[in-house]
Amino acid sequence: MTTKHATLGASASYTWINCPGAIRVAAGIPDKQSPEALEGTQAHDQAEHMLKGGKAAEGPFPDFAGDLLPYTDLVASLLDDGDILLVEQQVKFDEWVPGGFGTADTIIIHKNGLLTIVDLKFGMGLRVDAKENPQLRLYALGCIQEHQFMYNIDRVRIIVCQPRLDHEDEEQVTLEELLEWGEWVKVKALATLEPDAPVIPGLVQCQWCRARFVCRQRALDILNVMGSETLSPADIAMLHHHAPLAVKWAEDIEAAALAILNAGGTLPGLKLVEGVSRRQMRSDAEQVLTEAGLSRDQIYRQKFRPLGELESALGGKKAATPVMKLATFKPVGKPTIVEMSDPRPPMNVDVVADFPEGT
């Protein structure tokens, strides 16, 4: 499968919608694929193969079939006779976004006027939700642009399936609501074409921006935030709000420095050394340990298969629910600080622990 990237592509929409200047700042910077992105591409290739009727993994990469089953089962469960299934389909949405196109994982055009977009997210980092997800809404607009003249689509269902986080989310909008959003995103897209489009750092937009390693505005924003001398509770709250951006920025700076030194470049006051490594088992380790008198139980530790794979073995998520309710439990979540806008109710705290002086 060839992957094409549009300048105002759907997958980069979080960046250009939130930071209009990003297209200008990132111009000419190559789009290097991270190991996670490469793994995602391989998983999408396998999922495509499975949805088109294949079973085995193809190619010299890991077999992700077990992790992908919740996604392929979900797509199969949504299909009715006469529905049209399009897998890894390129869609153009340039009626709203100049030059905009992207590749949708799964599109289902149902007989009854419903359009379903299912997006596979193979990553295990951030949870991705369907509600107002610009990438998937752009795919939906692309389907309207390309297929509405043949099919009378009147509502759109958008589903995100993140099997390795056991996460699934859904949004449904009417055609009118989608088209209204299309007008909003058109304004955002046109703003990126302005010569002085502003550069606005933020966790969401910087995360996958090609300029994230070298963007001066991102560095300035973070260093300004970190410049306070003593911290009040309000400062701590503000820093907490910015901490994820600062942490991600520090990781990106580390990656940029590594890339320069690995390529034989120099950085003032820094050098490359061999890091700490851990012992690993050799391919004949089982034989060596068995000959030393260890049993299989002493050598190996058994692990449960991923939940999605177990549910699939039990006949799919729905059929598996009664058994999985008995077999699993959800421990109380660790106290976590979130923004006030988070829909979860505040946690009851009984004990007031000591906290640092001055706060």
Ligand code: SF4
């Ligand atoms: S790194 Fe962040 S602030 Fe800089 S251009 Fe990209 S999205 Fe904008």
